[in-house]
Amino acid sequence: MSPVTESRLRAGLLWSLVRAGFAEQAHYRLAVAAGLFTNVVFGFIRAAVLFAALDASTTAFAGYDRATLGGYVWISQALLGAVTLMVPVSPVEERIKNGDIAVDYLRPVPLVAAFALPAVGRAAYSLLPRGVPAVVVGLLTTGWFLPATPGPYLLGALSVAVAVVASYLGVHCIGLLGFWVVDTRGIKAFYGILGTFLAGLFVPVDLFPEWLRTLAAFTPFPTFLQYPVDVLSGRVLGAAAWQHLGVQLAWGLGLLALALLLERLGRRHLEVQGG
Amino acid sequence: MTVPSGAVVEVDRLVREFTVREPVPGRRLRRRARRVRAVDEMTFAVGPGEAVGYIGANGAGKSTTIKMLAGILVPTAGSVRTCGLEPIRDRRALSRRIGVVFGQRSQLWWDLPLSESFAILGAIHRLEPDALASRRAELVEELELVEFWSTPVRQLSLGQRMRAEVAAALLHRPELVVLDEPTIGLDVLSKQRLREFLVHERRTRGTTLLLTTHDMGDVERLCERVLVVDHGRLAYDGTLSGLGATVAAERILVVDLAEPVADLQVPGTRHLGSEGEGVRQRLAFDPATTTAAAVLAAVQTRAEVRDLSVAEPDVEDVVRRLWARNRAVGAGGRPGSA
Numbered sequence: 091m092s093p094v095t096e097s098r099l100r101a102g103l104l105w106s107l108v109r110a111g112f113a114e115q116a117h118y119r120l121a122v123a124a125g126l127f128t129n130v131v132f133g134f135i136r137a138a139v140l141f142a143a144l145d146a147s148t149t150a151f152a153g154y155d156r157a158t159l160g161g162y163v164w165i166s167q168a169l170l171g172a173v174t175l176m177v178p179v180s181p182v183e184e185r186i187k188n189g190d191i192a193v194d195y196l197r198p199v200p201l202v203a204a205f206a207l208p209a210v211g212r213a214a215y216s217l218l219p220r221g222v223p224a225v226v227v228g229l230l231t232t233g234w235f236l237p238a239t240p241g242p243y244l245l246g247a248l249s250v251a252v253a254v255v256a257s258y259l260g261v262h263c264i265g266l267l268g269f270w271v272v273d274t275r276g277i278k279a280f281y282g283i284l285g286t287f288l289a290g291l292f293v294p295v296d297l298f299p300e301w302l303r304t305l306a307a308f309t310p311f312p313t314f315l316q317y318p319v320d321v322l323s324g325r326v327l328g329a330a331a332w333q334h335l336g337v338q339l340a341w342g343l344g345l346l347a348l349a350l351l352l353e354r355l356g357r358r359h360l361e362v363q364g365g
Numbered sequence: 366m367t368v369p370s371g372a373v374v375e376v377d378r379l380v381r382e383f384t385v386r387e388p389v390p391g392r393r394l395r396r397r398a399r400r401v402r403a404v405d406e407m408t409f410a411v412g413p414g415e416a417v418g419y420i421g422a423n424g425a426g427k428s429t430t431i432k433m434l435a436g437i438l439v440p441t442a443g444s445v446r447t448c449g450l451e452p453i454r455d456r457r458a459l460s461r462r463i464g465v466v467f468g469q470r471s472q473l474w475w476d477l478p479l480s481e482s483f484a485i486l487g488a489i490h491r492l493e494p495d496a497l498a499s500r501r502a503e504l505v506e507e508l509e510l511v512e513f514w515s516t517p518v519r520q521l522s523l524g525q526r527m528r529a530e531v532a533a534a535l536l537h538r539p540e541l542v543v544l545d546e547p548t549i550g551l552d553v554l555s556k557q558r559l560r561e562f563l564v565h566e567r568r569t570r571g572t573t574l575l576l577t578t579h580d581m582g583d584v585e586r587l588c589e590r591v592l593v594v595d596h597g598r599l600a601y602d603g604t605l606s607g608l609g610a611t612v613a614a615e616r617i618l619v620v621d622l623a624e625p626v627a628d629l630q631v632p633g634t635r636h637l638g639s640e641g642e643g644v645r646q647r648l649a650f651d652p653a654t655t656t657a658a659a660v661l662a663a664v665q666t667r668a669e670v671r672d673l674s675v676a677e678p679d680v681e682d683v684v685r686r687l688w689a690r691n692r693a694v695g696a697g698g699r700p701g702s703a
């Protein structure tokens with residue numbers, strides 16, 4: 091097989107796995123609609139709480155005003171369906187538990203690709219129908235918060251893409267723990283609570299006290315939500331935006347390496363435990 | 366049994382142990398680890414184009430062997446080579462040359478129509494568009510997939526899904542096809558279709574077939590060689606007719622009669638029992654000496670037959686009798702090593 095054919099077929103594989111996730115998600119339109127409804131309701135609650143805090147605040151409130159705070163709330167609500175954060179569950183865990191992982195092991199594709207690429211497809215499907223309406227509701231209720239220059243949109247798209255992949259890789263690693271741990275519910279609950287908080291879902295990371303912000307910086311969570319929101323809303327621009335993107339990529343690659351390592355160790359362990 | 370050079374599967378003194386943890390009586394928190402041998406010094410080889418039935422009771426070690434052949438499990442000791450490759454080390458290369466169907470597991474995308482699943486599988490196996498299209502057309506026609514080609518997999522019946530599973534495993538034209546319980550739970554017609562397809566596939570492409578099953582019908586119609594495994598050891602390796610001779614594989618004819626009749630005595634059969642004062646009677650016969658049609662004809666001379674069914678013996682039944690006979694012979698040696 092020529093190298094050109096080889097790379098064309100490889101690209102075809104990547105694309106078909108992404109498309110599979112997209113097509114799968116398309117079968118759950120009602121779930122997407124329900125997700126949108128929840129996003130909007132939750133958005134109103136978050137906006138109300140944060141606006142009240144802003145009005146009562148005597149400090150600089152990390153530079154947020156009413157418009158930028160509205161942007162933070164509604165853009166993060168828009169991304170919530172696409173990044174894997176609120177429900178930290180990967181299908182890989184279920185397949186390890188019921189033994190279907192044997193079928194995945196029989197294919198000439200690494201587990202991480204077989205699961206992460208469809209996750210990207212699922213995210214792509216929920217991004218538009220859940221994301222756009224959430225932003226529109228935000229614009230109608232809190233006023234204009236979108237950037238006026240094209241830069242934040244272009245870098246923002248990249249930043250969102252990296253956050254979608256990296257956040258999936260995080261739960262993929264949790265799912266792979268299923269090779270060793272019979273019940274990962276406790277780990278997932280801890281990951282979900284810690285993750286959503288440190289990602290900046292309830293309070294923007296910049297409003298954290300110094301020590302908590304430092305702690306958050308030692309985890310990948312802010313790069314799953316706060317970073318893409320910052321880039322997309324134009325809160326960080328130019329070099330600072332590129333720096334955000336660099337940190338996101340570094341965490342993404344780190345998680346990819348961890349996923350590959352766990353995959354390899356898990357294969358050996360499965361061999362010990364039996365299929 | 367002699368095997369042509371360049372064996373597709375070569376298993377040499379293969380051993381696989383598992384650790385089982387069990388509670389210690391009287392000590393609630395203590396658990397004791399015990400090593401269990403699922404596969405015990407197994408040695409056999411399968412040549413190109415052979416069709417081999419790998420049979421034995423539940424827990425005999427069939428699936429464990431298959432998982433080692435396919436590169437999912439590492440052997441504890443001994444060696445295994447599949448398609449000339451070392452399954453664990455060369456699993457990427459091996460996955461392009463073997464097709465595996467686990468009767469209880471699916472390789473299809475639950476929410477997607479078959480057409481999508483096959484497009485993805487084509488991409489996974491890096492098939493050129495032309496090669497994919499021609500092979501897909503072949504499988505769709507031979508396994509009659511066209512009527513549910515656009516239906517999401519979760520809406521397929523078991524028979525439809527199994528046909529699709531087999532097609533999915535064979536899409537990349539593997540030279541070795543391993544089927545683990547391919548007909549489990551299928552109705553007679555679906556079984557028939559699947560067997561006919563596998564026979565055709567072997568005849569036209571020379572595919573090597575290795576299948577585990579509980580269904581003697583699968584073995585009879587598909588396999589020319591049988592490996593019987595019991596407690597992880599090879600108990601028999603030879604032809605099916607040889608196995609039949611060792612432990613006559615009886616059929617059971619069940620007839621429902623128009624009115625009660627005294628226990629039927631038909632030459633060449635054993636009367637197993639009667640129900641409803643003789644309205645339903647069960648007769649055992651050896652298919653090697655007589656046929657269901659001959660037995661039925663004999664019954665019809667005595668009573669009017671309303672309904673009938675023929676039961677095939679269970680593999681476990683055959684294995685049980687093989688071992689019972691073996692113990693009766695004594696020695697404990699392996700029977701029928703042809």
